Amino acid sequence: MLNYSVDADGIATVEFDYPGKSQNILNAASMGAYADAMQKALGDPAVRGIVVASAKKDFIAGGDLAELAGATDAAGFHAAISQTHKLMRAIELGGKPVAAALNGSALGGGLEVALGCHHRVAADNPKARFGFPEATLGLLPGAGGTQRVPRLTGMQAAAPLLMEGKRIKAAEAQKLGMIHAVVPAGEERQAARKWVLDALASGAKPLQPWDAKGFRIPGGGPNTPNGMQMLMAANAMLREKTYDNYPAPKHILSCVYEGLSTNLDTGLAIEARYFTNLVMSAVSKNMIRSLFFGMQEANKLASRPAGVQPQKYTKIGMLGAGMMGAGIAISTATAGIDIVLLDTTQEAADKGKDYARKQWNKQVQRGRMTAEAMDALLARIHPTASYSDLAGCELVVEAVFEKREIKAEVTKKAEAVIAPDAIFASNTSTLPITGLAEASVRPANFIGLHFFSPAEKMPLVEIIVGKATSDATLARSMDYVRAIGKTPIVVNDSRGFYTSRVFGTYVSEGMALLEEGVPPALIDKAGLIAGMPVGPLALADEVSIELVHKIAQQTRADLGKAYVERAADRVAAKMVAELGRLGRKSGAGFYDYPADGPKRLWPGLAETFPVRAQAPTLEEIIERLILVQSVETMRCLEEKVLRAPIDADIGAILGWGYPPFRGGPIGWLHTLGLPQAVATLDRLAAQHGPRFAAPQLLRDMAAKGERFYPA
Numbered sequence: 001m002l003n004y005s006v007d008a009d010g011i012a013t014v015e016f017d018y019p020g021k022s023q024n025i026l027n028a029a030s031m032g033a034y035a036d037a038m039q040k041a042l043g044d045p046a047v048r049g050i051v052v053a054s055a056k057k058d059f060i061a062g063g064d065l066a067e068l069a070g071a072t073d074a075a076g077f078h079a080a081i082s083q084t085h086k087l088m089r090a091i092e093l094g095g096k097p098v099a100a101a102l103n104g105s106a107l108g109g110g111l112e113v114a115l116g117c118h119h120r121v122a123a124d125n126p127k128a129r130f131g132f133p134e135a136t137l138g139l140l141p142g143a144g145g146t147q148r149v150p151r152l153t154g155m156q157a158a159a160p161l162l163m164e165g166k167r168i169k170a171a172e173a174q175k176l177g178m179i180h181a182v183v184p185a186g187e188e189r190q191a192a193r194k195w196v197l198d199a200l201a202s203g204a205k206p207l208q209p210w211d212a213k214g215f216r217i218p219g220g221g222p223n224t225p226n227g228m229q230m231l232m233a234a235n236a237m238l239r240e241k242t243y244d245n246y247p248a249p250k251h252i253l254s255c256v257y258e259g260l261s262t263n264l265d266t267g268l269a270i271e272a273r274y275f276t277n278l279v280m281s282a283v284s285k286n287m288i289r290s291l292f293f294g295m296q297e298a299n300k301l302a303s304r305p306a307g308v309q310p311q312k313y314t315k316i317g318m319l320g321a322g323m324m325g326a327g328i329a330i331s332t333a334t335a336g337i338d339i340v341l342l343d344t345t346q347e348a349a350d351k352g353k354d355y356a357r358k359q360w361n362k363q364v365q366r367g368r369m370t371a372e373a374m375d376a377l378l379a380r381i382h383p384t385a386s387y388s389d390l391a392g393c394e395l396v397v398e399a400v401f402e403k404r405e406i407k408a409e410v411t412k413k414a415e416a417v418i419a420p421d422a423i424f425a426s427n428t429s430t431l432p433i434t435g436l437a438e439a440s441v442r443p444a445n446f447i448g449l450h451f452f453s454p455a456e457k458m459p460l461v462e463i464i465v466g467k468a469t470s471d472a473t474l475a476r477s478m479d480y481v482r483a484i485g486k487t488p489i490v491v492n493d494s495r496g497f498y499t500s501r502v503f504g505t506y507v508s509e510g511m512a513l514l515e516e517g518v519p520p521a522l523i524d525k526a527g528l529i530a531g532m533p534v535g536p537l538a539l540a541d542e543v544s545i546e547l548v549h550k551i552a553q554q555t556r557a558d559l560g561k562a563y564v565e566r567a568a569d570r571v572a573a574k575m576v577a578e579l580g581r582l583g584r585k586s587g588a589g590f591y592d593y594p595a596d597g598p599k600r601l602w603p604g605l606a607e608t609f610p611v612r613a614q615a616p617t618l619e620e621i622i623e624r625l626i627l628v629q630s631v632e633t634m635r636c637l638e639e640k641v642l643r644a645p646i647d648a649d650i651g652a653i654l655g656w657g658y659p660p661f662r663g664g665p666i667g668w669l670h671t672l673g674l675p676q677a678v679a680t681l682d683r684l685a686a687q688h689g690p691r692f693a694a695p696q697l698l699r700d701m702a703a704k705g706e707r708f709y710p711a
Contacts (some may be wrong), residue, residue: 001033003055004652010048011193012041017055024056026143028080034624035087041096048588049196051115053101053189057627058594060110060135069357071279073711078276083107085268088116090243096201099192102179109263110484112143115152118199121192122170123185130178131167135248137292138284138661142275146255147267151210152177154219157231160494160581162256163238163249177218210264222257231257243529245661248278250259254553264668282671286663289709290653296648299488301478303643308475313337313483317396317418319410321352321383324399324427327455330356331484333380333455340390341383349383356381359456390417395480397449399427407431408439415441423473429686430551433466433493441470447477450497451486452655460654461486465494467548487649488656491636495555498641502632502665503656505691508547508568508627510536512688513621515567517612520590526621536625538599541589548572548584566691574608607631624684624692626668629658631681633665633690637698645670645708666708674702 005016014037018217020286024030041047043099045431054060065283065409073539091098100106100114102122111130122128132141142145150158153176166633173179184189208213217427220226229252232671259267278284297303316332318325321343329352343349363369382389388394400406411424418424425447426436437446448464449535459482463600465474474490483486486573491498506527513523514537524535531540540548549572556563575589580603583589591599629652636642649664662668669677678699684692701707 001030002037004037004043006047009197010046012044012047012050013053013189014038014041014050015053015055016283022056023061024110025061026053026113027065027067029484030064030088031084033081035267036092038087042090042096047096048200049097049099051099051101051189051192051196052113053192054103056104056106058110058128059102059106060101061105061106062395065288065292068139068279069092069285071292074276074280077279078272081272081275083273087136087568088113088144089258089268091116092208092523095205097196099195101188101192102128102130102170102183103188103278106130106533107593108132108134108141108145108603110141111178112141112148112212113294115148116144118179118208119192119194119195121183122173122179123188123596124170125185126169127369127683128170129167130170130173130674132162132167133165133167135163135246136165136633138246138248138249138281138287140252140255140271140275141527142271142279144268146252146271146274147259147264148208148210149178150256150260151215151217151264154217155222155260156219157224157228158256159234162252163234179387217260222260227260234487236408239513244324245529245659247281247283251275251278260362262585263315272377272458282663283661286667286671287660290646290649290663290667291660292649295487298489298645298650299482301482301488303647304478305471305475308472311394311476313478315340315393316480317393317414318342319396319400319414320427322351322399322400322453323355324453324455325354325397327382327453327457328397328399328451329353329487330359330456330566335484336380337483338380338382340393341381341403342387342390343383343385346383346385349385353381353383358554369553379383386617387413387417390414390420393418393422395425395477397425397427399451399639402428402431404431404436407436411436411439421445423476425477427451431495432495433464434468437466438466439467443471445473448493449475449477449481450499452499457655459485460499460651461488462497462499462651463488463490463654464493465490467606487650489651490643491647491651492643494557494636494639494641498633498636499651499655501636501641502629502652504548504551505628505632506532506542506625506656507540508537508566509625511548511571512539512567513616513624514605514609515571516589517610518615518621519611520609522615525655526591527617527625529618530622530625533657534545534627537590541591544573544576544585545589546586546638549576554683571609579604579608611624621627623680626662627677627681628691630669630677631663631694634669634695634698637666638695652706669698674698674707678702 006012018024041050054581062190098117099119102119104125105128106114132145134141157176170182186334208215235254255271255274259270280595316327316337316339318341320340320350321341329339341352342698364371396418398410400410423445427449429450433448437443440446450462452458452460463477477625478488510523514520520537524537527535549575552569581588589594592602593599632646645666650668652658652664653660678694681692681694
């Protein structure tokens, strides 16, 4: 766990070196070893000072999230974190100078270990980052971060570091006062050791600023005018952004206010209680499971078919140079892969490349990219109207209009040019891949790659496996998704696949509530308070009510007598066919979009969909908007459209902004408890119809006491 040595000058080096891992992490074992080493050094008369360092490329990556996610004993956890606080206070008050040599990134608990030393020296490492990502996983910096950081930097500067998980470079950390010196890489240990020797030579007892007589919090404490103003503004902004769905940033503010109103030791005791509360909460466990472990597995391609040689891509074809095609081109070129951007005319193809130029130029103007780097990326995009230019492409992706005939035509034209082993992928969001593959002469090489708009920014790609798609095609497609820095989930073919199918239920339920006479403002506000990024009616406008209407018409035509009409179909038909209100693109949908101001709800909604006298409660609306997504996701699992619950949760969070604090549509059922989820769905089905009926798979799991994820 740690290496311990003492040199001829009596300087001990305590070096973190976690076995079997590429990075150091903090858990019961490593903190126990650190405590033993530091107590040994502090208690040894031959040791005059201490340097804390790392044998890895970074200092410490942070806490062991598996240990935190599995913690269930609140009293035991609180006792353990309190012991960590006592250890760090013993180091600070031990009378021996202690310096941290930060050779690379120090994050979360790793940075807190460094802050517990008297002096901190960082290497001038351009890849190194310093910060506290805990809030992004439903936690807070629990090893003293909420108390030491604002005492060093002031509350104003500490807030974004603690509450937003902002990561900064060494120079900025030095400017804020968290790091004392930045030295050339490789010299940090020597510099830390020199400081220890200089401190010994001075004869002064080493103290942290807050232990020195006359200490004042930079910028003022929480009960000064500046502090009160900052806390009031932070609370208001937090409420506006989170609707109190995320307890971590709220607890962080409480730690800062309460802790800085007293001495450090009392502040640490306050922090320990808030930290324990968060670690035991369902929110942190949901967020750690989905946003860390689930994402980690997806990005590692854990579900990639075995035995298939990894594919390295050099040239990709993109059919369709609209916003989606251009966005895919940006992601591909950024990954160092050449891309042929093909459209019906050279002018249309050039327009797609120009979209990429405009996006990258914004980065140049912000100083995040050089003009030379932009030119190099643009050189990788080859706009054309000629299919012959697709020769040599290992993969071709089509993003043309959502009509089977058009997709079939471009499939045949592309396959006539590309190599026999090349992959052809459709970016369709709703049309079944197996049906589209009928136009292919090599259906085993045909697959769905569903990107989300804007493709250059959205992190998810839904990979859809058709009935004829081979494992090799799936594996090689996953290699492409990873190469361009996206996160893949793999689903089996069906109408709407997973993301479009479940995402649509949220919009549809909003329309059903509207038809029932629920005030439209209440519907959309409920969506926001539920944790969704946009209300369902506003979202319908964004994706186009006309598209909702067309999908309903196409589905009705495909299913015939088996089709069951929904309230959303009637609402969309009335808005589009009768009123000509197509959504935001036409400037008129559920909202009006005036040129001289912000959007506002269309006044005519009250006449078109009269509001009933007794509206449901906010909680009842939220319950419907959230659980309608969960029940449809459960059907996707039952029908084996989804291959694993975690794919559902990652896909929802990354694909349409499902609230991470709930863990995902399956994670939310897991949080409620399966018996409670079944009982709630039975009640909703009795009140609102079979769309809320609990699938048999869920009933069976509840009856057997099974869970989606470990306890």
